[in-house]
Amino acid sequence: MPFIPHTNDDVAAMLDIIGAQSTEELFQEIPASLRITELAGVPEGMSEADISRLAQQRAAHDGGVVSFIGAGAYEHYIPAAVWDLATRGEFYSAYTPYQAEASQGTLQLVYEYQSMMVALTGLDVSNASLYDGATAFAEACLMAVRANRKSQSRRVVTTRAMHPAYRSVAQTILSNQGIELVELPIRNGTTDLDALAALEGEDFAAVCIQQPGFLGTIEAVDEMTDQAHAANRLVIAVCNPLALAVLKPPGSWGEAGADIACGEGQPLGIPLSSGGPYFGYMTCRKSLVRQMPGRIVGRTVDVDGTPGFTLTLQAREQHIRRSKATSNICTNQGLMVTAATIHMSLLGAEGLRRTAARCHANTRSLAAKLAQLDGVSIAFEQYFHEAVICLDQPVAPVLEALSAHGILGGYDLSDDYPELGNAMLVCATDARSEQEIETYVTCMRDVLAGVQAV
Amino acid sequence: MKEPLIFEYSLPGRRGPTHAPDTMDAMDGLPADALRDELSGLPEVSELQTVRHFTRLSQQNFSIDTHFYPLGSCTMKYNPRVCNRVAMMPSFINRHPLGPEEHGQGFLHCMFELQDMLKAVTGMTEISLTPMAGAQGEFAGVAMIRAYHLARGDTERRQIIVPDAAHGTNPATATMCGCEVVEIPTMADGDVDIEALRGVLGPQTAGIMLTNPSTLGVFERKIETIAALVHEAGGLLYYDGANLNAILGRALPGDMGFDVIHINLHKTFSTPHGGGGPGSGVVGVNERLQPYLPVPIVGRREIKHGNDQYIWLTGKERPQSIGRLSAFMGNAGILLRAWVYMRLLGARGMLRVSEYATLNANYLMARLVQAGFQAAYPERRASHEFIISLKDIARETSVNTMDFAKALLDRGFHAPTTYFPMLVPECLLIEPTETETMQELDAFVDAMVEIRDLALRDPEEVKKAPLSTPVRRLDDVRAARQLDLAWPGR
Numbered sequence: 001m002p003f004i005p006h007t008n009d010d011v012a013a014m015l016d017i018i019g020a021q022s023t024e025e026l027f028q029e030i031p032a033s034l035r036i037t038e039l040a041g042v043p044e045g046m047s048e049a050d051i052s053r054l055a056q057q058r059a060a061h062d063g064g065v066v067s068f069i070g071a072g073a074y075e076h077y078i079p080a081a082v083w084d085l086a087t088r089g090e091f092y093s094a095y096t097p098y099q100a101e102a103s104q105g106t107l108q109l110v111y112e113y114q115s116m117m118v119a120l121t122g123l124d125v126s127n128a129s130l131y132d133g134a135t136a137f138a139e140a141c142l143m144a145v146r147a148n149r150k151s152q153s154r155r156v157v158t159t160r161a162m163h164p165a166y167r168s169v170a171q172t173i174l175s176n177q178g179i180e181l182v183e184l185p186i187r188n189g190t191t192d193l194d195a196l197a198a199l200e201g202e203d204f205a206a207v208c209i210q211q212p213g214f215l216g217t218i219e220a221v222d223e224m225t226d227q228a229h230a231a232n233r234l235v236i237a238v239c240n241p242l243a244l245a246v247l248k249p250p251g252s253w254g255e256a257g258a259d260i261a262c263g264e265g266q267p268l269g270i271p272l273s274s275g276g277p278y279f280g281y282m283t284c285r286k287s288l289v290r291q292m293p294g295r296i297v298g299r300t301v302d303v304d305g306t307p308g309f310t311l312t313l314q315a316r317e318q319h320i321r322r323s324k325a326t327s328n329i330c331t332n333q334g335l336m337v338t339a340a341t342i343h344m345s346l347l348g349a350e351g352l353r354r355t356a357a358r359c360h361a362n363t364r365s366l367a368a369k370l371a372q373l374d375g376v377s378i379a380f381e382q383y384f385h386e387a388v389i390c391l392d393q394p395v396a397p398v399l400e401a402l403s404a405h406g407i408l409g410g411y412d413l414s415d416d417y418p419e420l421g422n423a424m425l426v427c428a429t430d431a432r433s434e435q436e437i438e439t440y441v442t443c444m445r446d447v448l449a450g451v452q453a454v
Numbered sequence: 455m456k457e458p459l460i461f462e463y464s465l466p467g468r469r470g471p472t473h474a475p476d477t478m479d480a481m482d483g484l485p486a487d488a489l490r491d492e493l494s495g496l497p498e499v500s501e502l503q504t505v506r507h508f509t510r511l512s513q514q515n516f517s518i519d520t521h522f523y524p525l526g527s528c529t530m531k532y533n534p535r536v537c538n539r540v541a542m543m544p545s546f547i548n549r550h551p552l553g554p555e556e557h558g559q560g561f562l563h564c565m566f567e568l569q570d571m572l573k574a575v576t577g578m579t580e581i582s583l584t585p586m587a588g589a590q591g592e593f594a595g596v597a598m599i600r601a602y603h604l605a606r607g608d609t610e611r612r613q614i615i616v617p618d619a620a621h622g623t624n625p626a627t628a629t630m631c632g633c634e635v636v637e638i639p640t641m642a643d644g645d646v647d648i649e650a651l652r653g654v655l656g657p658q659t660a661g662i663m664l665t666n667p668s669t670l671g672v673f674e675r676k677i678e679t680i681a682a683l684v685h686e687a688g689g690l691l692y693y694d695g696a697n698l699n700a701i702l703g704r705a706l707p708g709d710m711g712f713d714v715i716h717i718n719l720h721k722t723f724s725t726p727h728g729g730g731g732p733g734s735g736v737v738g739v740n741e742r743l744q745p746y747l748p749v750p751i752v753g754r755r756e757i758k759h760g761n762d763q764y765i766w767l768t769g770k771e772r773p774q775s776i777g778r779l780s781a782f783m784g785n786a787g788i789l790l791r792a793w794v795y796m797r798l799l800g801a802r803g804m805l806r807v808s809e810y811a812t813l814n815a816n817y818l819m820a821r822l823v824q825a826g827f828q829a830a831y832p833e834r835r836a837s838h839e840f841i842i843s844l845k846d847i848a849r850e851t852s853v854n855t856m857d858f859a860k861a862l863l864d865r866g867f868h869a870p871t872t873y874f875p876m877l878v879p880e881c882l883l884i885e886p887t888e889t890e891t892m893q894e895l896d897a898f899v900d901a902m903v904e905i906r907d908l909a910l911r912d913p914e915e916v917k918k919a920p921l922s923t924p925v926r927r928l929d930d931v932r933a934a935r936q937l938d939l940a941w942p943g944r
Binding site (some may be wrong): 014030034038039062067094100102108114115129177221247310317321323346 | 456457459460461472473474475476477478479480481483484485487488489490493494495496497498499501504505507508509511512513514515516517518519520521523525528530531532533534536538539540541542543544545546547548549550551552553554556557558559560561563564570571573574575586587588589590592593597600621622623625626627628629630631632635672673675677678701703704705706709710726727728729730731732733748776777778779780781782783784785786787788794796797798799800801802803804805806808809810812813814816817820821824834835859860863868869871874888889890891892920923924925926927928929930932933934936937938939940941
């Protein structure tokens with residue numbers, strides 16, 4: 001019996017204490033009309049050896065490819081120590097630190113995590129994380145609507161330069177509360193500033209700026225931030241935290257800095273893993289901290305005056321305020337934050353900066369080489385570590401042909417951005433070698449020649 | 455022993471990021487005003503310092519792997535190592551979420567099977583795996599209920615009924631979905647007050663959120679009556695799967711009349727709690743709510759003369775869906791762990807889960823009652839958890855539930871859930887789970903008795919607890935008033 005430690009003698013002794021004849025009797029309060037005695041549709045159990053073998057067979061279908069897809073999830077080298085430490089049982093099998101004295105490991109780690117996110121984003125305070133980048137963005141919009149005292153508006157300005165899935169998730173979550181997202185068009189791969197200027201005089205709770213944008217491009221963050229503040233709108237920065245090792249932090253945007261920063265924490269030591277678990281980060285100005293959703297850890301002292309850590313500002317949360325809480329969120333993504341904190345400690349500022357710069361250089365190199373091929377061009381000149389590549393033919397068949405060669409050549413933009421024509425988004429992170437980049441370019445040349453020959 | 459902050463080990467120039475490129479490439483493709491001048495505030499430490507620091511921090515935690523952790527409503531059962539090993543297989547962890555379906559057939563096949571198994575254990579028609587935690591599953595569920603009513607032109611149904619014993623996420627979720635919360639009382643025997651329910655049902659009713667067995671640790675015996683009443687009034691029933699462990703293979707929420715359910719895979723299906731997540735709050739629905747399920751969902755396409763192909767179903771196939779809840783498809787790696795656990799246990803193993811979880815809870819309750827503790831619902835069978843009220847001891851000795859909790863830490867046990875549900879004064883909600891031995895439960899009873907005896911003899915001594923943990927009781931008021939949320943040394 002997997003994981004059940006009881007001997008027959010134990011069971012007999014336990015039933016005796018309870019005063020029951022059988023374990024069956026313990027379920028007598030379930031009405032007979034509802035009782036079942038077997039689970040049709042669930043297969044019989046397997047041994048650990050058999051399930052491992054089955055998993056190996058399944059996994060064998062999925063490996064063996066070299067990926068140049070980014071689009072919100074990035075393959076970076078993760079030091080061995082990160083997950084070795086993060087999966088220690090004391091981290092892995094603990095729960096939310098309700099008993100602070102018995103959870104100082106997790107609590108101190110989260111405090112260190114909060115400190116690092118404050119350093120990266122240049123804002124004052126951080127929470128203990130949210131589910132992922134998309135939900136962090138949705139929560140940031142909700143927070144801005146609550147927090148902006150100068151505006152009564154339930155509208156938020158967003159942009160087509162932002163990740164399409166983030167906009168879609170925010171729509172799912174915000175529409176139920178009657179909050180409207182107003183989407184600006186793009187021009188040259190970035191938010192159309194004329195369209196933003198045309199909203200002058202209108203009341204909005206906040207303006208969202210993704211830096212770098214979904215298309216890898218660089219937004220005019222200073223100008224956009226100042227303009228938003230002049231119109232009494234809060235600024236929500238959505239940033240790749242690895243990019244922030246080299247890009248201007250949200251806290252320094254414009255005259256006053258962004259008000260809230262959030263984004264996908266995955267590039268900080270979290271494997272791709274088919275899309276999750278990742279974590280969303282969120283930082284903000286100190287004056288907004290009571291409107292922030294999610295767990296927050298603070299440093300305090302114990303009865304002897306020894307410094308220690310505890311969950312704080314819990315009056316915001318659902319277990320205290322119930323229907324009046326800032327959010328229904330209960331957990332954070334603790335294990336992911338554990339890994340990210342260890343990852344940032346191992347790399348340090350210099351390691352993160354070099355990794356970010358290598359991603360930039362690798363993608364520049366890949367894009368430049370691809371652009372030398374006939375019928376291939378780079379759409380926008382300035383980008384961080386993702387480039388929009390345009391083809392003179394539909395993208396999908398080309399990506400399919402590359403995939404047959406074991407190369408995942410990029411993310412097809414035709415569905416999300418038909419206005420860009422035959423376009424795809426390519427990304428070469430630090431995990432890609434020069435040789436892999438060469439192989440991609442060679443394959444692309446062959447595929448384009450082959451497709452044209454047909 | 456105190457462990458310094460990682461920043462306190464840092465010395466400028468002690469770099470050697472062996473895990474990063476050995477040179478800094480030029481950022482020459484970007485305008486200078488987009489770049490940052492410097493990045494300070496991250497530690498400069500060696501790999502050994504990092505390993506020691508985080509190993510020491512881990513040793514300051516209680517966890518399932520180190521301590522009995524009877525945290526009620528959280529199902530802190532053993533997390534099998536093999537589940538983690540499978541989820542961390544290179545082909546699984548390196549798979550890009552936007553990679554083509556043909557390079558993800560292994561993963562998608564597992565997910566399709568997981569959906570099927572979850573249908574079987576809940577009695578629902580279809581499952582969406584995308585919600586990333588219980589609270590997000592709740593959001594999805596209530597949003598689907600709203601979408602259902604709106605699609606029928608039933609725009610006035612905005613009230614969600616919640617028993618007063620419910621978890622705080624239930625009312626918070628209803629608010630997030632733009633609904634109004636109506637609380638109904640619980641009877642002295644722990645069941646929902648049916649007359650009170652009748653009194654609040656009406657054309658404004660969107661639905662009811664119930665946990666069964668409830669947060670009071672008892673099975674709601676009148677569930678069929680409740681379902682009939684709510685459906686007659688035009689409302690729908692939401693099942694909060696927090697306590698599914700208690701009835702796994704014994705009864706199906708679908709049979710009870712629930713229209714939508716969320717399941718906490720980190721409880722019943724043993725995925726790790728990770729110090730507070732990641733969780734997974736997959737949702738299941740009956741036919742009524744099927745069109746509104748959040749996307750993506752894993753589908754199967756039958757191919758002639760060959761293997762079936764597993765595919766993503768998105769908004770294109772499901773135009774009435776409430777939409778996406780995550781950038782990709784939720785906590786995929788957690789879903790894989792649950793798949794391993796369910797395949798390992800199989801149908802019979804799952805029946806044993808509820809059997810032994812219930813046996814352990816009833817045994818522990820009986821032992822504590824025999825030792826003189828007061829059960830909140832002594833006439834009822836415990837489900838997989840039960841409530842002890844310490845209100846008499848607290849009155850006699852001034853030692854309260856919090857003191858008991860801290861004294862348990864000193865005796866090597868994580869405390870049960872305290873002061874929840876709020877309905878029962880001075881309560882401990884105790885959930886031993888099926889993976890604990892009788893001998894461990896006996897040791898817990900001994901510790902409870904020892905604390906009680908000490909409370910009667912020398913209450914001030916109990917109030918000093920904990921004494922053996924890395925810190926003693928913390929000043930929460932100071933934490934909230936003198937906010938220190940980030941290392942100020944930067």
